[in-house]
Amino acid sequence: MTPLAAELADDVLERLLRYVRIDTQSKAGVATSPSTEKQLDLSRLLRDELEEIGLDDVRLDEHGYVYGSLEGAESAPAIGLIAHVDTSPDVTGTGVDPQVHRGYDGGRIELRGDTSVVLDPEELPLLKGKVGHDLVTTDGTTLLGADDKAGVAEIMAAVAYLKRNPGVPHAPIRVCFTVDEEVAGGAEHLDLERFGAKFAYTLDGAAPGEIEAETFNAAKVVVTIRGRSTHTGTAKGQLVNAIKLAADFVASLPRDSLSPETTEEREGFVHPTKISGGAEETSVELIVRDHDLAKMAEHVELLRRLAAEVRERDPRASVDVVEEDQYRNMYEVISRHPEVIEAADEAVRRVGLEPVHTIIRGGTDGARLSARGLPTPNLFTGGSEYHSRREWASVQDMAAAAATIVELARVWA
């Protein structure tokens, strides 16, 4: 650890332990923002803490977003720092009881609330490398919420440090804590004009040194098959069962390739997420992902072709394919501002780490913000095994992330 990271470690840990105890689980399919009232419990606390630290223009807006700003060198551009307060709907976030394991010995960690949940270094290669670190885990009954409360804690600790040390030259900083990132509503209501940053960084990544500037392109496709339902007693030659045609369609999807369970790195996929309906009408919902936009269009084309084949099988059926854009690979925007990545590289090096450029097999708030004109790569937080009861975070890595933020603000000054 650098002296700066060592100085920030206790503050980051204390904040993480305080924030994860607050249940902020978001909910999919809710039209209001925030999707759950309880996210505001953390938003309110963060507003109060930002005020206590002494940031300017601190406010909590009607959607649960918390803003604050810290003035800095006038010649430098304002940089945004963003993290989300909500946790995944996948695993409960009620009653999180974080456990701190000092000086990890490299062995299996049994969690005391549910001893069937074990962190086994043989299964978790990242954990294997953390011998000697102080680790934070769950008690085995909930997720931890380091995604993204580690990011929140790191931003808070970094701005508190800069405020405490007015002698450290740094760029002006704009902080925003968002809601509903886990249910794809994240950053939608971020008021870019009032935010006032030229570019931003989300603190929502994982392994130390990681800088992510590439996401998937993403679309949703709904294939609706309409059959013809009749009384089954007199159905001969009449009935066209939409369920059977939908099953044919699903069976025709590629399996050994183009599926999340058989692809990695830069390979895209089509993935059925939901099937619903009856004999008269059945819908299959799919998501389509690829880092390459042209390839994603090909995958959508494949789905149209397979859907058309179903219809050819029984021309009395009708098949309808609707495509909806979800988000774009943010590299398209970020690559036009290489200095945003270069500054992150330099900041990471200053905390004694090697920058690692990884691609995201998913989206981030940054993808949506980049599409709206605010280039926003994603930085590491030091957490791991997100959205699970085996989620854990390293105090040393979180401290390095907080130090990276401070260094980033200095690089830009």
Ligand SMILES: [Zn+2]
């Ligand atoms: Zn996250």
